[in-house]
Amino acid sequence: MKEIDCRGLPYLKIIREIKKYFNSIGEGEAIVIVNSELGRSNVLRYAAHKGYQLDEENEENRFLIKIEKRGCLEVEDEGEIFSILITREKLGEGDDDLGKILMNEYFEVLNEYDKLPKEILFLNSAVKLFHKDSMAMEEIRLLYKKGVNLLINDTSLEHYNLTDQITFGEITSMYDMVVAMKRAKKLIRL
Missing domain, CATH: 3.30.110.40 (TusA-like domain)
Structure with a gap:
């Protein structure tokens, strides 16, 4: 054994x-x-x-x-398709540094999870996660390499002057993001 x-x-x-x-x-x-x-x-x-x-x-x-x-089946319904909507570059309220560490840990755990989301939508300050100094950048890139569709809001990127920082994922309009949210069978919001 x-x-x-x-x-x-x-x-x-x-x-x-x-x-x-x-x-x-x-x-x-x-x-x-x-x-x-x-x-x-x-x-x-x-x-x-x-x-x-x-x-x-x-x-x-x-x-x-x-x-x-021994011939085990996962308890989770494998047919469930879900998407994640992220609207901030940190997780939780309070200390900004801790919130960024927790967001990075979230992406680390998500990468280890067997069932990945179909899409992750990044709005508002969540687009800062694509900044070259973001500690979560490599974990997000790994999700992209595993086939997770990353939708990054164009207006948010322009507001934070980050459009030139995007090297992977898809820059999309709010219309496309609303369509993605509507088609998700389950939408998790962070």
Whole structure:
């Protein structure tokens, strides 16, 4: 049985290690070792979402989670098409620096997720995410390379004087963005 030692790793690295192993096999099992309650709960949530069988053993400062992949189906409806509307360059209210860090983390997690959005629409100050100094730029570029359609509002780009910064994605009018919003079966707004 494969042992995946994730002690001391942050959430995204733990999930990447688990995904890497289970994506490389048809069926099988592994013991995942984490040393925090947060790591434990994230592993359990991820594995349950994937439909994997779980068993766990808790020792002092160490959680052993047995994950089995046996003809599992994901719980999520794979047929659901969704789009994301982003209207700000940061996530949440309050501290701007923290909001930018959280937005970058959002795109990192989105890149790790199995079901990607069909489109991401960028309006208002969200177009600043395409500035060359944006910490989220590479994560957004990776989504584009994976086939996510990026619609960037032309009026917003002009307002922030960023039109020349766009090297990928599609610069579109408000009309095209409204059409994209209407055709989305599910629209998530950040």
